Amino acid sequence: MKKALKITGKILLGILIILLAFILVMFIYHRIMLHKEKPLLEPLGQMVEVDGNQMSIYTEGEGDHTLVIMSGGGDVSPILDYSPLYRKLSDTYKIAVIEKFGYGFSDVVDGERDFDTILRQDREALQKAGVEAPYILCPHSMSGIEAILWAQKYPDEVEAIVGLDMSTPKSFTEEEFADDGKTMTALYTFLRESGLGRLVLTDSTFPDHYDQHEKEIYKALTFRKFANKNVEDEITHLADAIEEINSADKPDIPTLMFLSDGKETGGQMWIDAMHDYADGLTDAQVIELDCGHMVTTEKPDEIAEAMREFIAGLDK
Numbered sequence: 279m280k281k282a283l284k285i286t287g288k289i290l291l292g293i294l295i296i297l298l299a300f301i302l303v304m305f306i307y308h309r310i311m312l313h314k315e316k317p318l319l320e321p322l323g324q325m326v327e328v329d330g331n332q333m334s335i336y337t338e339g340e341g342d343h344t345l346v347i348m349s350g351g352g353d354v355s356p357i358l359d360y361s362p363l364y365r366k367l368s369d370t371y372k373i374a375v376i377e378k379f380g381y382g383f384s385d386v387v388d389g390e391r392d393f394d395t396i397l398r399q400d401r402e403a404l405q406k407a408g409v410e411a412p413y414i415l416c417p418h419s420m421s422g423i424e425a426i427l428w429a430q431k432y433p434d435e436v437e438a439i440v441g442l443d444m445s446t447p448k449s450f451t452e453e454e455f456a457d458d459g460k461t462m463t464a465l466y467t468f469l470r471e472s473g474l475g476r477l478v479l480t481d482s483t484f485p486d487h488y489d490q491h492e493k494e495i496y497k498a499l500t501f502r503k504f505a506n507k508n509v510e511d512e513i514t515h516l517a518d519a520i521e522e523i524n525s526a527d528k529p530d531i532p533t534l535m536f537l538s539d540g541k542e543t544g545g546q547m548w549i550d551a552m553h554d555y556a557d558g559l560t561d562a563q564v565i566e567l568d569c570g571h572m573v574t575t576e577k578p579d580e581i582a583e584a585m586r587e588f589i590a591g592l593d594k
Contacts, residue, residue, distance in 0.1 A: 304473040304476070308473025334383035337373060338364065339370070352505060361487065378396055423446075423520060440535075538573055
């Protein structure tokens, strides 16, 4: 019996040594690749200084209406993530894609990431990039909360809201607010810093709309910035932002909301929350889509067509 235990112990120790050696090799390889990937980090958009740091704003197209694309929480590269939709619209409208601090080519910064700070910085970045209001805000997922705050606080700057499966004040449960996410944060940080994340994100995991160069850019950004401290800190301020929204009147502006099937978000609660938000608005439409949460990737043609019709109605 003792001999069997001793053999088992040696086997387990050997496995542990092999595992640690593999992690070390991946860590060294990761550091080498980070250096080699630096040329891929040349910004795709314009870099502007906000609070002493660099923020990325990408613009494309011209037109009488300016569409501001606002990314969901944790999107690695908003410029690339939402390109399937805005490339179908930039022949008619001016497009501006905001990359908040911690996202895309923007810096990862120190300091609190409460929604009032994020909103102030985003507005300043657009102004410095020469993107003038009024805007049609196009938020995806969690940025719906920022868009609603924007319309409440600066109504003259917001012509309309087009929600791309956007979150609303009732999209989240008390349990989600209570979950600090430290376990997942630690896992993501380990995958990023160790280099093991390179085994997860491969060319085959990308949607069809990415060309090879875009895939390489996306991977280079992911291996540096995925789930960084700015992204994680935003979530801790979500409840405060929703409380602030609920303390004021709902912004009654033209609103078009595209809604996913809810399977990747909060299920029926997510769907009900969006319909609840639309109720009571003078001019609001909800279009249900049979697809997942990344609606701009899965249904860009359908969304673009409905957006054109909606925006045409703003001019009447």
